[in-house]
Amino acid sequence: MKRIPEFYDIAVPSLATSEIILQWAIICLALILLLVLIMIWKRYRQQEHDALSSGENQCSDQEYRIEEIEALWKGGDWGDRQTAYFLARTIRYAFDIGILDPACPPSLRASSQQWSELIQILDALRYQKETHVGLQPKHFEYLKSWLA
Incomplete structure (x- = not known):
């Protein structure tokens, strides 16, 4: 330079x-x-x-959400598949779990059979193209009793 x-x-x-x-x-x-x-x-x-993350508030919010989802499902606005997606999300938030597993959370040991039945139905509805299972009103009752 x-x-x-x-x-x-x-x-x-x-x-x-x-x-x-x-x-x-x-x-x-x-x-x-x-x-x-x-x-x-x-x-x-x-x-x-x-x-x-406040326990009481969270449960009441999740109960309300489940009632909303149930009303949309019963009214025919949502099919089983869409309802299954929203229920799965609500369950994950309500019980603070990442992935839905057929093994139930420790707080629900008494209802392990109903838990695994519900999770299997939700998985089938969400991940299989055609299923022969569907949601029933008893599944919403399970969820409400678990959150009460």
């Missing part, structure tokens, strides 16, 4: 002190604003989590 000696004497003008202070103030304000927004977001997320 060829050097140009004529430019050695050019000095880049420095910023005025007030401009430097202003730039740092803007950066600091932006960081403070970002931190405040993160704190607000975390608090909002925590409140959502608390509302979902």
